[in-house]
Amino acid sequence: MQHSQSDNGIRRFDACIGRTAFSPHRHDVYTLGLTVRGVQCFNYRGAARHSLPGELVVLHPDELHDGHPGTPDGFAYRAITIQPHRIGAVLPGHSLPFVAGGQSSNPRLKQAVRAALADLDEPLDPLHAADALYDIATALHVAAGHTQPGGQCDAGASERARSYIHAHLDQPVSMEDLERAAGQDRWQLSRDFRSLHGTSPYRYLTMRRLDAVRDRIQRGGSCVQAALACGFNDQSHMTRHFRATYGLSPARWKRSVMQGAHAARTIVQD
Incomplete structure (x- = not known):
């Protein structure tokens, strides 16, 4: 497993899971993960889910879930975790976005996550971290069924x-x-x-x-x-x-x- 930290409420990592099974647990952060190999299986909100390579898992904070490989070959994934108050700061006046089913095929959200996870060997500098946070938060908002946040622009x-x-x-x-x-x-x-x-x-x-x-x-x-x-x-x-x-x-x-x-x-x- 490889980790990369930032001081902007974002943590990035990749992991290879063999035959390990995770018992039901919760996180107090958003977790967005791209499956890169194998079949990633998990139970979420009372239903069995599975994620194939290229698919995106989106776990809302404090939601119970587990995890296990879908084949004997195991699976690998890259993920980013974000503290919910960081998401909320980008979306003032809105409730935290919730993506039903723990998965999303929204192309904008997938692209935002993919860009943030593109190079784990290179630490996110502060401006890059802020950029990734904005892109992911606004894409989550849209993927959850809301309209794009907007308003009058201040050109100056x-x-x-x-x-x-x-x-x-x-x-x-x-x-x-x-x-x-x-x-x-x-x-x-x-x-x-x-x-x-x-x-x-x-x-x-x-x-x-x-x-x-x-x-x-x-x-x-x-x-x-x-x-x-x-x-x-x-x-x-x-x-x-x-x-x-x-x-x-x-x-x-x-x-x-x-x-x-x-x-x-x-x-x-x-």
Whole structure:
């Protein structure tokens, strides 16, 4: 079993279960787990359930459940647990979302959980953790049958947050920092920023850092220097984001740019 902790009320882990059976028990947190191998079986709210690879289990706080493998080969899963008051903070004025049956096929919720569990070797930095929390909480709200939380946007606050991001690309940025810069509650800022800029504060920050990395590499800088100068933890951290965004490594991207520039010069000379 592998664990990853954050200080934002989120815990991520993966587990491989052989023939172990869990007796009925409860958690005081939301547990959202993606089955990655085998058949995960559990009893929940008086009914037998099972989860196959790619399917999502959603356990509400304080709900009695058990667990056992559905085949002799056991099963494996990745999961995230979130303290309920963290969910409630994102959804002020709403009751905690309850997903009936302990499972959900909602694509938005599955994507939010999958994104949060994508790389357990890389700790969630504070802004990434806030981003994951917002995405999961609002997706849970919709998966539970409610409409998307909304309201009038504060464009000025979002622009102040965006300006702060641009001024601090090479430094750690937290949701607390953006909240202070914008002068707006962090969860309202999360909603407004997405509405006005088409993406979340964390993803916006990551993309602007990658823009800066590409500029440095194109001007002859090394990948190591570019990663550290642009706010990434190290080269491997930057490379993972670069590959996920552009579909190729920084080194391959640099070669393709150089080849393109050489071809353009050749055409001009001809």
